[in-house]
Amino acid sequence: MSSLLVRRRGKKAAKPAELPAPTDGAPGSASPWAGGPERPATPPASGGGGNDGDPPPQVVEWSNGPALVTKAWGALLALALLAGPAALAWTLLRPEPAPVAVAAGSASTAESAAASERAVELVETWLRADSNDQQLIASLTNAPVGTLPQEGLTIRDSSVAQVEQAENDVWSVTVGVDVAEPAPGSTPPPADAKGEQAEVALVWVRRYFQVPVLVQRTDTKYSGPDLAVTALALPSPVPGPAAAAEAPDLDYSETISPTSAAGQSATGFLAAMIAGDGEITRYLAPGTSISAITPAPYSAVAVTGIKGSHEVTEDPADGDGTHALITAELTRLDGNKTTAQYVLTLVARDGRWEVAGVEPAVRIDTTPSGTIDPGTAGE
Incomplete structure (x- = not known):
């Protein structure tokens, strides 16, 4: 059975931190006779039982508690019974959820990365390949392999110089790679007395190759979205990126x-x-x-x-x-x-x-040409 403490004389109940320490009462309880402007310093005589000098706090029995609890449980049960058919009807009648669309930005990034990887792989393999690598090249492209040299080239430091979407699902990738080859303008040295060709001095030259790559998204039931990647042609040598016509001025005067x-x-x-x-x-x-x-x-x-x-x-x-x-x-x-x-x-x-x-980059001077610096206008 629940009970409520009734405040005496209508005064606001004190916060726990403001209550005086218990004296002769039960531990943790405060005596209402601790003194004050409205309370006597000593308790009046009482003929009833209980603690010496400290009468028990007034208590009012709350007989409606069990009844309210019973009514609350009844209301909750009724709501549950009513919600059951409604929830079942919603489950049966609601439309199928729309598939979650992949963000265009993330899709383009994934496809661009896949196209770049295949282009670099094909360019490196094609440059290193010799006449025995027909099947290896054919596994990376749908194009006819054609002729391969008797000896492959030595290469290093390949990277993607440019990638752009040419058409739907088709990406154009330009790969830069260092190739060891004879210096420009050099001629092969003459053969020695035994007819053997002397070694040619090689230098590293940066070359660029362009590859068209088809990237298609395929949805499988169990593994989710995937990418099918195919190089549509063999690498084609192209010029490297053009240098800037004029370097900008830096803002460090x-x-x-x-x-x-x-x-x-x-x-x-x-x-x-x-x-x-x-x-x-x-x-x-x-x-x-x-x-x-x-x-x-x-x-x-x-x-x-x-x-x-x-x-x-x-x-x-x-x-x-x-x-x-x-x-x-x-x-x-x-x-x-x-x-x-x-x-x-x-x-x-x-x-x-x-x-x-x-700072991650240098500062560029954005002052328009011909602009007069206010600090030098009078000079």
Whole structure:
């Protein structure tokens, strides 16, 4: 049987944290006679039983509880019985769910990747093939294999230079590959006294080959969507991608000395990141997270030039910054040296320059040609 505690004199019940500690009552219960503006400091005499001095709290019996519970269970049962036929009817009459469509972007990406893989495989196999590899080439294309050389070529570093969808399900893939061949303009050396041909000096030449590839999606009942890939023709040699007619100007108009405070911070950061020289975090701006390369691929770094997007000073104000294109000479672990370039974001704080990021690309000068710099208009 449920019961409810009735508040005395209509005052709001205190929160548990505000209740006074129990005195002579049961553990965890507060005495209503603890004193206060409306309560006596000592309990009145009581002739009833119970705890000494602390009368039990008033209790009102709630006789309607079981009845309400019974009514609630009855209502739930009635709803369940009514919902059963309705749910069955919905199951029988609802339309079949529409198939989930594959997003066009993901489908195109998968088909492009499949076409590229088959084109690279065919180009590599075709270049390395000799006259005994007719069946191997035929397994990769529906085109007639035709003539193959007596000796295949030596190749390396193949990659996809371009891929585009030519027609429905047909992709045109251009593959670039380094081929070892005689230097342009060279002639075969004469045979020696025994009639044997001397070896020809070979050089690596980048060549490009185009392959049309058919990629079709096939839905199987158990394995789900799949791709059927077929090269429709043998590789055809094509020109490589054309170089840009004119390289754009970069947006780094200020020259920064490598011995300046900004230059020394950039040098220390690069030395820590790629040569393991020092702790990289000492050069980073707060909130910047950049990890050093482990293990370090170089033994030393020397910055030879810095170009900035904004002018830097030896006494910068907090928040001053520049995007810096840094040219550095890197010393390999074998002692050889090579030149590399980084683009860093440098920001001033507390009178020093810190690295706030390594930028993924250089900045292009987008100022229209013929535009006069406001700072030089009066010169």
